[in-house]
Amino acid sequence: MILDVDFHSGVPIYRQIVRQVQRLILSGILGEGHQMESVRDLSGRLKVNPMTISKAYSILESEGLLQRRRGIGLFVAPLAESRKASQSKALFDALLSDVAAAAVQMDVDLPQIISGLTEHYQKIHSQKEK
Amino acid sequence: MILDVDFHSGVPIYRQIVRQVQRLILSGILGEGHQMESVRDLSGRLKVNPMTISKAYSILESEGLLQRRRGIGLFVAPLAESRKASQSKALFDALLSDVAAAAVQMDVDLPQIISGLTEHYQKIHSQKEK
Amino acid sequence: MILDVDFHSGVPIYRQIVRQVQRLILSGILGEGHQMESVRDLSGRLKVNPMTISKAYSILESEGLLQRRRGIGLFVAPLAESRKASQSKALFDALLSDVAAAAVQMDVDLPQIISGLTEHYQKIHSQKEK
Amino acid sequence: MILDVDFHSGVPIYRQIVRQVQRLILSGILGEGHQMESVRDLSGRLKVNPMTISKAYSILESEGLLQRRRGIGLFVAPLAESRKASQSKALFDALLSDVAAAAVQMDVDLPQIISGLTEHYQKIHSQKEK
DNA sequence: GTGGTCTAGACCACG
DNA sequence: GTGGTCTAGACCACA
Structure with a gap:
């Protein structure tokens, strides 16, 4: 599982992990x-401190994305396709x-955004292929 | 000056202000x-508390974006156009x-992103017009 | 760590701390x-109030002299020797x-300065020894 | 009268003036x-704002260094030589x-200070000559 | 009028 | 345990 953690981004580590696993x-x-x-x-x-991982997993469990099977480990929970799609959309939409x-506030127009994006x-896509 | 502050976003208020004024x-x-x-x-x-604003302004001053004129107030500092453009681009690029x-990690394809965006x-643009 | 803070000097406490830690x-x-x-x-x-210390530390962090390790504390950041030497010299030179x-303006000659100094x-050196 | 005012030094302008006139x-x-x-x-x-000058002069007057002659202006007050010398020494000594x-705190030794000084x-002395 | 500093204390985020 | 944020309010410095 590929997880990128940036220690200097200012974003809490556990939250970086939660977000990436969500995705x-x-x-x-x-x-x-x-x-x-x-x-x-x-x-x-x-x-990373084990407690940090543990916290991230706990959050994912409380969100219903992971399930704990005692003595065995944590597993990805079953998830209705519809709910999956809607959550996914909401996450990305935000x-x-x-x-x-930001674009509106900085007066960047739509074509510029699209081009940069x-x-x-x-x-990034081509890097992933490698 | 239009500033949107979200008290429940988890992002410190002073930082929201800093970011928006930067933009x-x-x-x-x-x-x-x-x-x-x-x-x-x-x-x-x-x-919000005056100190919160003051903190935001102080950061912007230490970044060289604002200048203090003592006893008078804070003003937007002169800034080389080239530097402005490059910083602006860097900010938005990030x-x-x-x-x-996120899109690559969630397997959202480019047309979808562009459409949503x-x-x-x-x-947002139309809201601003009002 | 020896820090001298003078509450009546007119110089803000946080700035006294910043300067001394820099040195x-x-x-x-x-x-x-x-x-x-x-x-x-x-x-x-x-x-002094914790916030005053915190402010001093924040400044030192934004100057790159200190690094935060979240949940653990603040540490002296790695610093290129060359940069350290040049900054150190600049600080003292000023x-x-x-x-x-002042000496030139008050017409104090060099031998007098050296003697007083x-x-x-x-x-001060002998006090430090104690 | 040569007075150097630095607007960006952080030192209040009126205080820069007071100090230089004192010297x-x-x-x-x-x-x-x-x-x-x-x-x-x-x-x-x-x-500079006239009020700033006025404040500096008032302080110098209250210190007894200047005397106001109503309707005429401000003049350097008579000053016992002994008092002049002692004040002068105290000012420079500080x-x-x-x-x-600073030198002790930064571990700079005496020969280095003297050489730099x-x-x-x-x-500065040679600049003054010109 | 302006911003700067400091306090006392609460609450949160992080590991 | 660590530092970060925010508040409410006082007082100061500057022009």
Whole structure:
């Protein structure tokens, strides 16, 4: 599982993890029943305090995205397709709304946004292919 | 000066103000020499503590975007156009990069992003007109 | 860590702290990775409000001299030796320049300055030994 | 009368003026009975608010260094040589003490200070000659 | 009028 | 445990 953690971004680490796992689940990349990496393994791999991972997992569990099976581990919970789609859309929509607000406030017009966005998208997309 | 402050976003108020004023200055909407709203007025208008405004202004001053004229007030500092443009671009680019990364991670394709973005943009833009 | 705070000097307390910590770091007395005294401890020791300490630390952080490790504390940031030396020299040079300017304006000659300075230096130096 | 005002030093303008006039009087460069430049002239010359000059002059008057002759202007007050010398020394001593404290805190040794100081002194002294 | 500083104390976020 | 944020309000410095 690919997780990028930026220690210097100012965004709390546990929240970076929550957000990324949300995306991975809602987009179907992590499917129902997928077993999550253990707290200990993930914390070791990301060089992060185990409590931080644990907190992120707890939040995801309380959101119903993960399920704990005692003594075994954490698994991606079953999720109605409709709910998945709507949550996914809501999550992404919030981001788009932010960008739109910033653009209007900075007087950037729509073609400029689209052009810049396309550039970034293709760059990141091509990196992912590798 | 239009400033949107969301008390429940989790983002510190002073930081919301800093970010928005940065945008307004870097995009040229607030030009060199423009006198900023006084700490007292703005704090009254936004219903926040004067110190919160003061903190935001202090940060903007230490970034070189604002200049103090003692006993008179705070003003938008002169800023080389080139620097303004590059900072402005960098600020907005970071946002676009975020969206692109999220989109790739959630498997949203480019046409979808553009469509959603256009919708938000037009909505916010039309609100601004009013 | 020895910090002298003068409540009646007219110089803001947070600025006195900033200046002294700058000196301690730039002169290498506080080395890279050194953990700073906690806000609460220092505020208790100096008998000032925690926010005053926090403000000083924030400034030092924004100057890149300190680094935050969230939930753990503040630490002296790594700093290129060359940069350290040049900043250190600049800081002290400004002071010497002030004295020289005052001396010229008051018509004090060089031997007098050196004699007075030596006296003060030895007095303070010997106090430090104790 | 040569007065240097630095608008960006953070030191209050009126205090810069007070300090410099103190030095000029205590060092005898402005002798007893010398008529001070009028508030209006000085404020125009230094591009400073007249109230700022007025405040500086009031402080100097309350210190006994200046005397107001109603309807005529402000003049340098008569001053016992002994008092002049002691005040002058005290003023300069405070500066030297500051430098010494900084030097000890930054671990700069005495020969280094003297060498740096001599350099500055000669530079400023030679500029004055011109 | 302007902004700056400081206090006392509450509450939150992070690890 | 750590630092960050915010409040309410006092007082100061500056022009």
